[in-house]
Amino acid sequence: MPVIRQSLGEVVYDRLLSAILSGQLVGGNELSEVTIADQFGVSRTPVREALNRLAGDGLIENGRNRRAIVRTVTREMVVEIYQVRQCLESGAARLAAGRMNSAELARLDAISAAVRPDGIAIDQNQALAFDAELHGSIARHCGNRRLAEEVRRYTNFVPIFQRLAGRRDDRLLLAYEQHLTIIDALRAGDAEQAAAAMTHHIQSALVVLLDDVFPEAPQSA
């Protein structure tokens, strides 16, 4: 019954993505197309589309006989994802530094102000919204739509990880201050400073995430 707003392939993709990153679908699991199709009540066609996209995201690998196998979400995988984000988003910030107009900067300032309405306490929802808005704004204003798209692909992973890590005021505050540093660099038009601040911000987010989700040896990244 194709009364499509979001195609079935996208639905299956979204649900599988969430299931893998949140740990419901554990690594090493073999994903049979027919099994998934039955579970979702759809045919193999949209399932294949979803699996292809997941393979493109590097979340499933092709085992023997091209069978889809869920890649384990390990500490290493998270590090890899955040390192790629670091490459992409610091590059985007470097490009955006010279291109972001004052209207957009003012808009970010306004959203920023809502994070600490009384100047002291932090509004957790606003803080997360600000984070998403800042990263998105930088991507949109880097002058490279392709780079923006790559950033967006990796941004898909972030909310799920954020949910895994939980919210803590001290960490949100730390991230908030990093956000302000990034905006300062953007406003100053300092490309290298913007890139460095973004690199530091993402590195910091990685450490927090690892601490919460993979509390093993302190770090190695």
Add this chain to the structure above:
Amino acid sequence: MPVIRQSLGEVVYDRLLSAILSGQLVGGNELSEVTIADQFGVSRTPVREALNRLAGDGLIENGRNRRAIVRTVTREMVVEIYQVRQCLESGAARLAAGRMNSAELARLDAISAAVRPDGIAIDQNQALAFDAELHGSIARHCGNRRLAEEVRRYTNFVPIFQRLAGRRDDRLLLAYEQHLTIIDALRAGDAEQAAAAMTHHIQSALVVLLDDVFPEAPQSA
């Protein structure tokens, strides 16, 4: 008749990719699934797979009623691709600097030596092979398989562009010297130097490519 080494979807993808980047398929063109299927003598299924992958590569966009439209290969698109490569590959070089062992460095040295067998003239084929080998080696030794995969995705574009740009000894020589600089940095374990050298190398390749393929105003990147 599935006697598949390379699936039909991959064949269609490869040929369409090449056709788009080389300009045989011009931008704005609407790609009907049935038309392409007929042209290649296959059914719509592998064509859909190929189109999905091309959409993932940002080479086609979804027009009205989700119809696939070839994106025009403009100067701007090439700039965008090379900027993303710059982000990814300089990051890979930064990571690889500390991780590349002496055996791999020796292997690269050997390939390097074959580029100028008599120490003066340059072997064009060997030079291109060395280029591919160096970029691939850095990706493989950056310690981040995901980043390596992203690099590889973008490396698919390169040979087609290289063919468009043609070969000239002076340019190959320039690139060769940049390669040596990169290897020096890797050998020294100087991450920042390696990243900077890679950035410069890709930037240089972009300028050459633009000069040849889009000989408009000198540059703006």
Add this chain to the structure above:
DNA sequence: GGGTTGTTTTTTGTATACAGTTGACAGTAT
């Protein structure tokens, strides 16, 4: 008993059939 080979079952790759939506065109009414 172990290894090899033939068969069966499962799974993927591909083709085709069907349903629903959208754009185009023609015809009619104003």
Add this chain to the structure above:
DNA sequence: ATACTGTCAACTGTATACAAAAAACAACCC
């Protein structure tokens, strides 16, 4: 003549049918 409407054609999304390959299992030979 123009605007509206109904029909049609083309296209995509989805489901299903079919073919080939591979893995699992069993039987057989040594």
